[in-house]
Amino acid sequence: MLALLGPAVVWAADEGAYFSELPVVASVSRLPQRLADAPTAVTVIDRDMIRASGSRTLNDLFRLVPGFQTHPHTTEPARVSYHGLNDEDYSPRVQVLIDGRSMYSPLFGNGVNWATLPVALDDIERIEVVRGTNGVSYGSNAFLGVINIITIDPALTRGFSVSASHGSQNVRDQGLRLGGRIGEVGDFRLTYRQLNDDALADRGDWIDNFRSRLVDLRADIAIDDRNALQLNAGRAEAVTGVGRLNLTGGSRPDNPIRGLHQSDTYGQLIWRHVASPSADFQLRYAYVVDRSNDAFNFVFTTIPPQTFYINQSGDEGVRHELEFLNNLQFASAGRFSWGGSWRDDSMRSAWVLPTQGTVHRETARVFGNWEAKPAHWLTTNVGLAGENDSLAGFLWSPRLSANFHVNTENTVRVGYSRAHRTGSIYDYRADYRLTVKSGGTTVYDRYPYSADRNLRPESMDTWELGYLGNWRQWHASLDVRLFHEKVTDRLYTIDRNADSALVPGLTTPIQDVRIRGIEYQFKWQPFEPTRLILSQTFTDIESDYLASALAYPNGTLSRPTDYSNIEQLTERSTPRRATSLLWMQALPYKLQFSLAGYWQDKMKWSQNSWSAKYRRFDARLAYPFRLGSVGGELAYVVQSLNGAHGEYKTFDGSGSDPDGTGRIVDRRQWLSLRLDF
Structure with a gap:
């Protein structure tokens, strides 16, 4: 992988080509296309960028992509967002795919659980990040963007590899990989x-910890010169700490310190x-089971005492998905990609779906792209694309x-698209x-939520103007995207249990939102x-409240403080300015050095707190060897070479952190060793 020129080691030979010729991507229209021909902007994260970033977890990588924000695992799940609107757990507005399989889960809010994402960083060949909606190719909930993760061909991983990392904050990572032939x-x-x-520093009424395990198999089989099979199977498990402490230090009875156990079997x-030379097709079937459990017993000191078994994050979500894709090339009429899919999602939960058993949701879709x-x-x-959803109805995406x-x-791109996002x-x-009840008298009555079965989806109209420059003689490229995204009927969960009125909360459209701006990525x-990537x-x-949302009685929007906080949660859900820089440098004596820098304005991840403006620098020094x-x-x-800083819930609206409960990212360092046999 490395070539020796005098005392210095340079990057792989194809990395020069990476800058002299823009890569081919297939994530936008389902057709292999040059970036200069793609209908929207795409950022490609290759294996060298993954390694140089110093990331341990997948979500951390997307700090390098223009317009993306992320925060680490805490007592709340990690999130990855593009252009904001990030108040919901599990990031339901950015589609994530691994080898074509959607990571959206019916159990985890129709979003992505980054704690159980079933892929190891070392197994990733590249990541194609579509910066913009792509409901045409991947369905209604590919709303703000698409992250397509392509794993490495097993033919390139023959042999045995073992790795380990050991460092501060109880970093203890291990990995094994075995690759080989399947007959001939x-x-x-x-x-x-x-x-x-140990996740983030414990500086409040919570205790952080995180651990995960993954077993993943990929097998590629060539039946003959025209037919091939690819099999993926495995299981990912994770445990994150959740719950809260009392001021005295013990667990709160209504939210005790406990582990949230999650799994993804697929x-x-x-x-x-x-x-033929001008036509091919593929048929794909995927089966996924997600499970979650953070159960505890809540005891009411009534006479007699009453115990309730509460499992807010349980129970189980199952997905069956079947997809057909056909690519055709015509001599004079261009290229055409079309297909269809059927999906059955089901969920059961004794806590949030009591007496309903297993709830099913069927989605059928047809789509086509013509270049x-x-x-x-x-x-x-x-x-x-046209999509029929048994819960949300029929939707068009052009x-x-x-x-x-x-x-x-030099290429200039002009585009328009429409997308939708349905509820979970x-x-x-x-x-x-x-x-x-105690003695026939009701002493506690809480009605947290009652769903709206006629909930209408979000819609988004996107206009964009793009520029792509590829200057081979300078070994440089520039990708610029000017965007205007209008979201209609932005969904939000309103707490209508204010003032002790027994009126349940619900998810409902509350705003129309306009997202405007410009972003660029420069590689040199x-x-x-x-190598430099800026x-x-x-x-x-900007946002405007809908009159229908303001009319709900005793809701959060009837309280001035919450009205303002929710408005800010929308309008400051992404930093007004964010910058990242990755510098990769080959040094003498086979050493490889990289430095990643991130600069981000303040923003909001949650209604009642802010994430402070911060700078962060991560560094990596590596020595590849052969014995x-x-x-x-x-x-x-x-990581965080420049010291502690906040990335999630670090101060309130006044700019202070009076109770010390902010999530602080402190300096973390570790040593890694990998042996390849």
Whole structure:
């Protein structure tokens, strides 16, 4: 992987090509396309960027992508958002795919549980991040963006590899990987990975911890020269600390300190068939079971005492998905990608879906994308998808774009698209209430939530103007996106239990939102051993309340403080300015050095708190080696090199943190060793 030139080691030979010729991506229209032909902006994170970032967890990587924000695992799940609107757990507005399989879960709010994402960083070949909506290709909930994770071909991972990391804050990670042949017809890769740390510093009424385990198998089999099978299967488990402490230090009876146990068990089979040099298709089936459990007993000191078994995060979500995709190429009419899918999501929960048993949701979808080149200076893309959801109804998602190639190095793109985001099974069907009586008298009666079965989805119309420059003689590229995104009927969960009025909360449209701004990513390789990647985003959000939301009696929007906080939660849900810089440098004596810097304005992840403006620097120094037939790498990583800072819930609206409950990211460092046999 490394080539020796004198005393210095440079990056892999194909990395120069990475800057001299823009990569081919397939995540936008489901067709392999040059970035200059794609209908929206795409950022590609390659294996060298993953390694150089120093990240241990997948969500941490997206700090490098323009417009993306993330925060680490705490007593609340990690989130990854693009252009804000991030108040909900599990990030339900950004679609995440692993080898084509959606990570959206019916159990986890129709979003992504980053704690159990079933992929190891070392197994990722590249990540294609679609910066903009893509409901045409991936369904209604590919709302603000798409993260498509492609894992490495098992043929490239033959042999045995073992790795371990040991460092501060109880970082204790281990990994094993075995790759080999399947007779004369294929290859397999089997990975075990375990992560462990104490998460963020304990500086409030909570105790953080995180651990996870993953077993993942991928097998590729070539049946003949026209047919191939890909099998993915495995299980990911995670335990995160949740709950709160009393002022005296003991657990709160209504929310005790406990572990939230989560798991993701999955299997996927893909059949690919090449019908002719100009036509191919694939058929994909995926099966996923998600489980969650943070149960505890809540004892009311009534006469006689009453005990309630509470499991707010349980119980189980199951997904069956079948998808067909066909790619066609015509001599004069361009290329066409079309297909259809059927999905059955089900969820059961004794706590939020009492007496309902297993609730099912079926979604059927057809989609198509057409790329045409009527002139050498013009590429057009037209897409359309129709989706029928048994809970949300029927939805259309169109897209139209034109790429004007000024010359071989400069392209201007203009595009429009419409997307939708539907609520989760919870939003449409949940209904739960806790009532306690003593001597025939009601002493506690809380009705947290009652779903709206006629909930209408969010809609978003996006206009964008893009520029893509690829200057080969300078080993540089520039990707600029100017965007205007209008969200209609932005969904929010309103607490209508104010003033002791027994009126349940519900999820409902509350605002129309306008998101405007500009973002860019600049890549430059000024010298053979040096790579620089600079990203920056400037964003402005405005919102208007819907009259229907303001009319709800005794709701949070009837309280002036909450009215203002929710408005700010929307308009400051992304920093007005955010910058990232990644510097990768090959040094003498085979050493590799990288430094990542992040600068971010203040923003809001939650209604009643802020995330402070911060700077963060991560550094990595690695030494790849070979001793006879054994290769490997020794690396030292420091995160938050410049010291402690806040990234999530770090101060209130006054700018202070009076009770010391902010989530503080402190300096973390570890030593890693990998041996390849």
